[in-house]
Amino acid sequence: MGQQGKYGLCVVVDDDPDILTAARLALRGLFEEVVTCAAPDEARRVVEARRPDIVLLDANFARGATDAVEGLALLEHFLAADPGLAVVMITAHAGIHVAVEAMKRGAADFVAKPWSNDRLVAAVRSAAALGASRRTLPPEVQKSVPPPGSSALIGGSPAMARIHALIGRAAPTEANVLVLGENGTGKELVARALHAQSRRAARPMVTIDLGAIAPELIDSELFGHVKGAFTDARADRVGRIQAADGGTLFLDEIGNLPLHLQPKLLTALEQRRITPVGANREVPVDIRVVAATNMTPAALRDPRHFRQDLLFRLNTVEIELPPLRERREDVAGLIDHYLALHAERYGRAVPALAAGTMAALSAAEWPGNVRALRHATERAVILGGEAPLTAADFGIVAAAGPILDVSVAVPEVADLNLDRVERRLVETALRKHGYNISAAATELGLSRAALYRRMEKHGL
Known part of the structure; x- marks a missing residue:
């Protein structure tokens, strides 16, 4: 980003001069420069020469066209040349099918005409933050990262813009992230977005739902076991932590981790080594942890429910998803x-x-x-x-x-x-x-x- 917290360059592509003017005025406070283009050929030249932070792209250019053929082709052209580029599509109000198709092909978000300036700015700001984080990744990893829009974290409200911005800042780092929120708010989607935009994106993201596993089996599921470690342990088994080596471990419903296992997880995270159940030798692991829970912050900070030293290890970055009633x-x-x-x-x-x-x-x-x-x-x-x-x-x-x-x-x-x-x-x-x-x-x-x-x- 440039001076005073602004992004560098936004390119707006639309054949309607009124749309170009409205977008330029709405976005000038967010970017150091907003360049407008009225035709696809002009847009190709500008994008190739200037490498913008974001492109705001109309879906249709030919008079009377509604099939978005030109806009989708231009979207694919831009992303083939620059996989880290953030593109926000401009669609007609009734063109939700076009928006869905655009996001499948790599668009970060969409805005519908006529837009509200708040919706436009929120969509463009969050897409620019996500695009900036993607460009920190190696080129070969950029191409394997799903587009930001594919996370299905839909919403242009100020609350969701903050979530997207937090993801954009945290994802490229190695910081562990704790995601808070009620059931159904999209905590797993945040975890997937963090992994997809990280330097570990080419490696696996391994998930374990601690609320769906019997407490007596969690030790073996997390750390693995060796043959004969307990009844029915008929063969060695790799645990979820070791399976995530080099990638991301998503610990869903972390609040259900039994207290007696919390010190073992803390030690594994601090030493980056685990000992499978029944084993005598440690196994080195390289993981980044994203944890999620529907527990309230107050309950998490109650030592009767959760060890505070483990909490401090997990919540280097904390993202709290708002319930839907708070982003109507x-x-x-x-x-x-x-x-x-x-x-x-x-x-x-x-x-x-x-x-x-x-x-x-x-x-x-x-x-x-x-x-x-x-x-x-x-x-x-x-x-x-x-x-x-x-x-x-x-x-x-x-x-x-x-x-x-x-x-x-x-x-x-x-x-x-x-x-x-x-x-x-x-x-x-x-x-x-x-x-x-x-x-x-x-x-x-x-x-x-x-x-x-x-x-x-x-x-x-």
Whole structure:
């Protein structure tokens, strides 16, 4: 970045002079220079000669065109020449399918016309930060790194712009990162983005969900074991820590790590060596740790639940994801994204929304956060008819205010297939308790680990 915290150069490419002027005025405080181009050929020359920090690129140039052929081709041309370049696509308001396709091909984000300046600046700022972090990687690693947009961390709110900026600053370093947030806020997506934009991106990211493993098995899962270490240890087994050697270890639900194992993990992180269960020799490891938990900061800092020396080792950088109710301005973009995603998945046209529906969805509490929104959108796509979707199609009902409908409805069908019945019961319990895993597991008479296994089995 240049002086006074500004990025260097932004290139805006659009055939509408009013759009070029509006973008230049909105972004001049963020960049030392904003260059505008009215045609693809001009944009190619400028980008090749100047190597900008970011390109803001229109999807269509030919009069009347809506297929985005020129914009997508230009996007691929830019990224082939400079894999670290951040590109934000400009789409028509109804062009969410174009935006999804652009992000599949490597765009960092998109903004829809007409835009709000706050949305434009937030999208461009976060994309520029991510692009800057990618350019610190070796060229061969840049090409293997998924585009920033592929993380599915969707949102241009100030809260999400801060998250993207933190990821952009932390990812290229070797610092361990602790990700905090309620269930369903996207903690694993943050972990994947950190790995994808790190110098370890070409190596594996190994995940272990400590909330889905029986406590007595965690030692072996983390550190591995040798043959004969305990009953049923019929062969040597490499643990998750050793499997992540050279890459990233994602410790999900770190708050479930038993207290008696926390000193062993701390020693492994400090000495960068582990001892498998039953072994006599240490094994050297080179890992970067990203941990996540839905525990509150206060609970984490209670030594009765978590060792403070281990916490200090894990939270060199701390990223706290906001619940969806604290970034309601992102709901519309998430709804558009998942409607397009699920419509493509099920081979259907992207459904329209009835008047007032988006306002009701944006005002809903979404106790299960983005995960609940994703499932509600999938259900709406599957069950919705030809008429525009209403809030009720998403499970939103009006009470004192829009809330997530968690009523338990027993379908009047004679479907007694055990797998399908189990899936319905699990999904009903999750929705009823706002995707609170512990509460849903208690109602179903399951352990958290057993519920996690059933969720994975049924794709929930």
